[in-house]
Amino acid sequence: MARVAVFSAGSWGTAFGIVLADAGNEVTLWARREDVCANINDKRENTDYFPGVELPEGMRATTDPAEALAGAEYVVLSVPSQSLRENLAQWAPLVPEDAVFISLMKGVELGTTKRMSEVIAEVTGAGPERIAVVSGPNLAKEIAVREPAASVVACADDTVAHRVQELCHSRAFRPYRSTDVLGCELGGAYKNVVGLCVGMAVGLGFGDNTTASVITRGLAETARLAMKLGADPLTLMGLAGLGDLVATCSSPLSRNRTFGEKLGQGMSTDEIYATTKQVAEGAKSCSSILDLARRNGVDAPIAEHVDAVVRGEISAREMMDAFISRQTKAERD
Numbered sequence: 093m094a095r096v097a098v099f100s101a102g103s104w105g106t107a108f109g110i111v112l113a114d115a116g117n118e119v120t121l122w123a124r125r126e127d128v129c130a131n132i133n134d135k136r137e138n139t140d141y142f143p144g145v146e147l148p149e150g151m152r153a154t155t156d157p158a159e160a161l162a163g164a165e166y167v168v169l170s171v172p173s174q175s176l177r178e179n180l181a182q183w184a185p186l187v188p189e190d191a192v193f194i195s196l197m198k199g200v201e202l203g204t205t206k207r208m209s210e211v212i213a214e215v216t217g218a219g220p221e222r223i224a225v226v227s228g229p230n231l232a233k234e235i236a237v238r239e240p241a242a243s244v245v246a247c248a249d250d251t252v253a254h255r256v257q258e259l260c261h262s263r264a265f266r267p268y269r270s271t272d273v274l275g276c277e278l279g280g281a282y283k284n285v286v287g288l289c290v291g292m293a294v295g296l297g298f299g300d301n302t303t304a305s306v307i308t309r310g311l312a313e314t315a316r317l318a319m320k321l322g323a324d325p326l327t328l329m330g331l332a333g334l335g336d337l338v339a340t341c342s343s344p345l346s347r348n349r350t351f352g353e354k355l356g357q358g359m360s361t362d363e364i365y366a367t368t369k370q371v372a373e374g375a376k377s378c379s380s381i382l383d384l385a386r387r388n389g390v391d392a393p394i395a396e397h398v399d400a401v402v403r404g405e406i407s408a409r410e411m412m413d414a415f416i417s418r419q420t421k422a423e424r425d
């Protein structure tokens with residue numbers, strides 16, 4: 093049993109906290125809001141995110157980061173990717189010296205084009221042996237009610253990956269192990285952009301040929317960039333690549349796919365933001381991923397066109413037309 097601090101009590105932080113508590117750990121969730129914290133401690137429920145789901149015994153909440161971090165051996169991070177740097181700057185001085193960071197986030201930082209593990213390393217000074225990521229087909233709502241699922245735990249240090257793997261192996265959650273942090277993170281961030289694109293196709297009324305074409309070319313685009321940066325191609329064929337892409341692009345539970353569907357139906361980005369407070373990481377990361385691809389000389393038509401639709405520069409329909417009319421090429425290029 094280990095002591096784990098989870099930041100924060102949103103969808104995935106809470107659902108992964110349930111996995112950790114089910115696996116026998118002592119879990120403290122940091123909640124931003126007093127009412128969320130009180131519900132978790134008093135009613136054993138995160139009413140905002142998972143009404144009706146009873147939280148396990150080994151889980152409690154606090155709004156005080158110092159209390160959450162006292163004696164923590166593992167620090168799980170599940171905040172919006174674009175706020176991580178600012179959040180961590182406040183929390184880092186409170187983190188116990190040897191604690192291992194576990195990133196659940198699927199985004200790329202705007203401006204710097206850094207992956208979340210890179211931001212963690214930069215802000216905290218932690219070495220690669222203290223930074224792990226968890227990524228895979230893990231829609232939070234299904235995990236919270238213990239539907240069976242698999243995922244990948246990646247850390248540059250295989251011994252630490254093994255420890256984190258054991259930490260989160262519960263009765264419904266099966267983690268695999270990897271040392272390819274970069275491949276897992278890029279797979280996780282890119283599938284959100286592809287999910288937006290698939291959602292747009294659905295919103296436009298198109299069927300399975302269109303969505304399968306976008307998913308497949310999305311995987312090719314993800315692999316092109318990830319491999320250029322040094323990822324193992326097999327990671328992209330695995331749970332953190334293809335697996336997550338399939339879950340996100342097929343599920344109405346996906347916030348990214350839903351966001352895309354609304355764009356396809358003609359809503360603007362601002363109108364969609366006004367309808368939800370939940371994170372759709374791809375709407376921000378399409379721009380940073382495109383930036384990353386351009387800096388590395390990699391062709392990224394899906395990221396480029398999704399970014400243009402999110403910015404309101406073209407419509408979803410114009411995006412689909414542009415894909416079809418692009419210069420023809422070999423499939424493997």
Ligand SMILES: NC(=O)C1=CN([C@@H]2O[C@H](COP(=O)(O)OP(=O)(O)OC[C@H]3O[C@@H](n4cnc5c(N)ncnc54)[C@H](O)[C@@H]3O)[C@@H](O)[C@H]2O)C=CC1
Pocket residue numbers: 100101102103104105124170171172173175179196197198199230231232233369370371373
């Ligand atoms: N929901 C899901 O099914 C999954 C989500 N993820 C990833 O997990 C990360 C978190 O997403 P979710 O939990 O789904 O989002 P969410 O919107 O459900 O929760 C976000 C949490 O962050 C907090 N938050 C928002 N702005 C903040 C700020 N400025 N500073 C500190 N905390 C802030 C919110 O209070 C909330 O507790 C994202 O990177 C997402 O891609 C990964 C796998 C599954």
Ligand SMILES: O=C(CO)COP(=O)(O)O
Pocket residue numbers: 198228229230231232284287336339340345346347348349371372373
């Ligand atoms: O990452 C996810 C599933 O693995 C969740 O996807 P959304 O953020 O699109 O809901």
